[in-house]
Amino acid sequence: MNRVILVTAIGGDVGHSILKCLKNESDVLIGCDIDSHPVGLDVVDKFFSSLPAGNEDYISQISNKCKIYNVTHLVPVSEHEIEAIIHHLDIFERLNVKVLINRKEIVDICLDKYLTAQRLEHLGLDIPEYFSKDNFVADGRKYIVKFRKSCGSKLLTIITTQKELDKISSSVSELLIIQEYIDASDEEYTVGVFSDGKEIRIISFQRRLQGGYTKFVKLVDDSSITRDAIIAAQGLGLVGSFNIQLRKSGGKNYIFEINPRISGTVNFRHQLGFEDVRWWLDMMDEREVQPYVKKYKSAIGIREMNEKFLLLS
Incomplete structure (x- = not known):
């Protein structure tokens, strides 16, 4: 059927x-x-x-x-x-x-960047230092201000002073998180994670952003990223798919966000055999989840613009 x-x-x-x-x-x-x-x-x-x-x-x-x-x-x-x-x-x-x-617990935690940071810290994973508006003290370093609940690149302002934070917080009503700014934009990674409750599957891309969207990806095989993704998936009890975002600096993987949903790089990874949408559908229908066959050792992906006409009746 x-x-x-x-x-x-x-x-x-x-x-x-x-x-x-x-x-x-x-x-x-x-x-x-x-x-x-x-x-x-x-x-x-x-x-x-x-x-x-x-x-x-x-x-x-x-x-x-x-x-x-x-x-x-x-x-x-x-x-x-x-x-x-x-x-x-x-x-x-x-x-x-x-x-x-995903399970309600995962959704509740991962849609809130502050709760995500708390859980990852509890799991012993590396994360940027984080603060709420009320416990932040400027120390001359760069910090990035985000809405605790947001998607894409909303707000995302870099600050160094308390005055800058006060100006932002006075103009918005939403709760904020202030994270240590990991200045390594050329070392940003997006990690697709799928679990059927028994096996955890991982695919990792180094990526470049443009306008808040992933413009370029490069397939990577990094054992430390795989290790940390498995710890996160097990610690959150993942059964389904989510996406981890991190930056590497000083030999550490600083996880700054987990999206509790299918991510924008889903078609990049689908073309490489990581078919988590199909696997998730099959798992829910109690069909056999096909194995993950790693088709390529190296690959790059580029998001392109496209135009088309549609004939509307």
Whole structure:
């Protein structure tokens, strides 16, 4: 029986990349986005414009669309959607819709950068020094200020003084985290991690960012990164997929973030045989999860721009 998969936020880099991973399969693909004309329209079989995840009718809309299209699997993509849906899984269970989402504990911890840092510190992993607004004391070093709950490159301001922090905190209402700035942008890595509860699979890329998105990746085989990713996955009880971001400096892997979702590099790794979207779907359906075959020892990936016309009836 073919699956009917609803992928949200298809206009973003993550949602669009997930569609690329699934488009050659026999599954029926349904897409939605708050943009009425997102990229990916030509990939999905059906599309609808969705409400923002913060809207009080968002869950009702998504669950109703699941009924209309006989959806069997739901893939929430953005952090806001994941946070909304994790509190209403019972609604989708009653509809027999399987949701590709991590356990609530993982979502709660990893959507909050401060809680993530606390957990990683407890696990004995290397992390940048971190502070809340109230316990930060400037010492002349560089620090990076972020929202505790955010996605992409929102805010992300480098500071060196208390005055700079005060100016930021007075202009926003959200909670902040202040992290030691690891000045090693050429040594930034993104790590895909999948676990079926028994085996943990890892793929690591050195990456370069452009405008908050991964522009370039280079496949790496670093035993210390693999070790730390396994510790994080085991310590958080991962069953599914998440993404670790870190910078290397002074022989240490400073983990500064974990995204509790499929990441924007999913299609890069899918093309190299690390098919975590497919594995996650199969695991939820209690099908055999195919082995991870490492196709290449070295590879680079480049995200390119593209233009196309769509014929709309």
